[in-house]
Amino acid sequence: MKRVGTLLLRGVLAVVGSSIGMTASAQLDPLAPLPESRSPPTQQLVPVVPVATSLAPQVSTGFEAYRQRLTYIARSGGISEATIAAIVPYLQLNNRVIRLDRGQPGAVGNTSYTPPFAPYRREHVTSDLINRGQSRYRDLWPWLSRVEQRTGVPASVMMAIYGHETSYGSVTGGFDIIEALASLAYEGRRRPLFESEFVAGLKLIDMGIPRWRLKGSYAGATGYPQFMPSTVIRLRADGDGDGKAEIWSNQVDGLASIANYLKDAGWKAGVPWGIPVRVPSILDRNSIRNTVAATECPRVHARHSRPMTMAQWRALGVTPYSQSIPDNETATLLEPDGRGQTAYLLTGNYKAILKYNCSNFYALSVGLLANAIVGR
Template sequence: MRSINGWILVGLTGVAPGPASAQVALQPVTVYAQPAATAPTGFDAYKIWLISRARREGVREATIQTSIPSLQLNNRVMELDRAQQPQPRTSNFMAPFAPYRSEHVTSSLIQRGQTRFAEHWPRLHQIQTSYGVDPAVLMAIYGHETSYGAITGGFDLLQALATLAYEGRRRDFFETEFLATLKLVDIGVPRWRLKGSYAGATGYPQFMPSVALRLRADGDGDGYADLWSNEEDGFASIANYLRDAGWKRGIPWGIAVRTPATLDRAAIRSFITAPKCAKVYQRHSRWLTMAEWRALGVMPYAGRPIPNSELVTLLEPDGPGATAYLLTNNYRAILDYNCSNYYALSVGLLADAIAGR
C-alpha cells in the first residue's frame, strides 16, 4: 500500500480462489481510494462561520450565497488597520489644537460649505424644523467627513469588514457591521453601492452599516433614504443621528471664551468617569451654568449667546492662557458622532464660519 498525491494505492496480486484446475492467475490491479475531505481552514473556515451567523440573523439565503462565498481577504485593509492601532503613550503631552484647526477649518472648506449651504437652504430649513438640529452643523460634518461628497471611500464594505473581523482585533464589532451590511442588501441597497472607508464607514454621512440601518432618513420627501447619492437624505440622516444622540433644539454647540488668571482649576475639576471615551471627557470641567461661569470671570469672545441657565463645561485644548471653550450638551452630540475633542471643536467652528456667525 502506498500513497501518491494524497490518494491511497492498494495493489492486488495472486491467484483466484477455487479448485486447482480452475485457478486463474490474477494480474496486479491498482485500486484508487479517495482520501477523506480536508476541513476548511483560515479565511475559508471563517466564511462558513459568517454564513451560519447570517442565517441565524435572518439574512436572505440569496444574499448570503451571492455575497459571502466569493469574498477574499484584503491585505490593504489589514495594513491600514494595523497602522491605526493605538500606540502606548509615553507622556501626558497633548498636541496643540491650532494645527488641527488649520487643517480642518480651511478657507476652501468654509467657502464650499457656504455655497452648498445656500444651494440647499430650503431643504436644510425643513430638516431643521423637523429635527431641531443646527443646519450649519450638518453641513460642517458633511464637509469634515467627505469634503462635501468628494471622498466617500472606495473599499468594498463586505470584503473590508470580513477582513477586519477575521483579523480579530475587534471581531465582535466588525462582524456585527458585516451582518448589518448584508441586511442593507436585503432591504434593497445595491451591492455595488456598498463602498466606503477601509474601516466600514459609508455614504455621505460616513455611517457604519448598523447606524445606516437604524438612523438613515429621507430628506427630500421621496420616501427613500439614499445615503450614497442624495445629499439631502444625507443631511437628514446626520440630523437624525444628532437628535438621537441628545441634541437640544435652539442651543449652540459652544462658544469661545477667555479665562481669568485667577481661575481655580482644581475647584472646577470633574470627578465623573464617562462610560465611553473616558480620556476625551477627562479634559472637560464639571458642569456649571453659564451664569456661574460668568461669575468666575470666564467671558465669551463673541458668538451666539448661551442662556444663563444652560449647563456647560469648560475645555482648554491648549491649556491655561489660550482660547478656551464653554460647551453645551450639543457638543457632546457631536462627540457621539466622532469621539475626539479636536474633531468636535473643528466641526463647531466650521459650522459657525459657514453660517457667518
C-alpha cells in the same frame, strides 16, 4: 504453486470486478440485467488508493475557515440564503484594510501625549472648506431649512459634518465595505462590533441595496454621512420628500440623515454646541476638575472640567467672546491649546457631535466650521 496462486488472484479480481460493475450498473439503471461474471481486461483495472488518503477530511484554516463562521452569524441574523450563497463563499481577506486599521493613531504606542489643537484647526477649518460649505448651504437651504425645523439641528452643523466626513461628497471611500467588515472581524481586535456590522451590511443587500453601492471607508462607513451599516438601517432619512432615503447620491438625504443622527444622539434645539470664552488667569483649575469618569470616550472627557451652569461660569469670571449660552444651561470647560489661549464652554450638543466621532479636535473643528459657514 506459483501457478495456483496466480489463478487464485485472477479469480479474486474477477469477483471484485463483477461487484464494481454491478454497483455502477445498479446506480445508473436499477432494472438493468446483471452483468456476466468475467474478468475485466487488465488495462481497465484502477489502482487502489488507500482510503485514509482519499477520504480524509480537509481541515480549513485561517480566513477560509472563518467564512464558515460568517455564514453561521449571517444565518443567525436572518440573512437570506440567496444573499449568503452569493457573497460569503467568495469573500477574500483584505490585508490593506487590516494594516490601515492597525495604523490608526492611538491603536499602538504611547497614547498619553495630546498635541495642541491649533495645527489641527488650521488643517480642518480651511478657507476652501468654508467657501464650499457656504455655497452648498445657500444652494440647499430651501430643503435644509425644513430639515432644521423638523430636527432642531442647525443646517450649518449638518453641512460642517458633511464637509469633514467626505469633503462635501467628493471623497466617500472606495472599499467594498462587506469585504472590509469581514476582514476586520477576522482580524479580531473589535470582532463583536465588526461581525455585527457585517451582518447589517448583508441586511442592506437583502433590503434591495446593490452591493456595488456599498462602497466606503476601510472601517466600513458608507455614503455621504459615512454611516456604519447598522446606522444606515436605523437612521438614514428622506430629506427631500421623494419617499427615498438615498444617502449615496442625494445630498439632501445625506444631510437629513446627519441631522437625524444628531437628534437621536440628544441634540437640543436652540442651544449652541459651545462658545469660545476668556478664562481669567487666577481661575483655580483644581476647584473645577471633573472627578467622575465618563462611561463613553473617557480619555476625551477627561480633558473637560466638571459641568456647571453658565451663571456659575460667569461668577468665576469666565466670559464669552460674543455669543453666549442661556444661564441655566450646563457646560464644561475645555482649554485645547493650554492656559492663556482660547478656551471653550461646551454644551450637551457638543457631546452629540462626539458621538459621531469621539475626538475633541474633530468635534471642535466641526463646530467652528459650522460657525464660519454662517459667518459667526
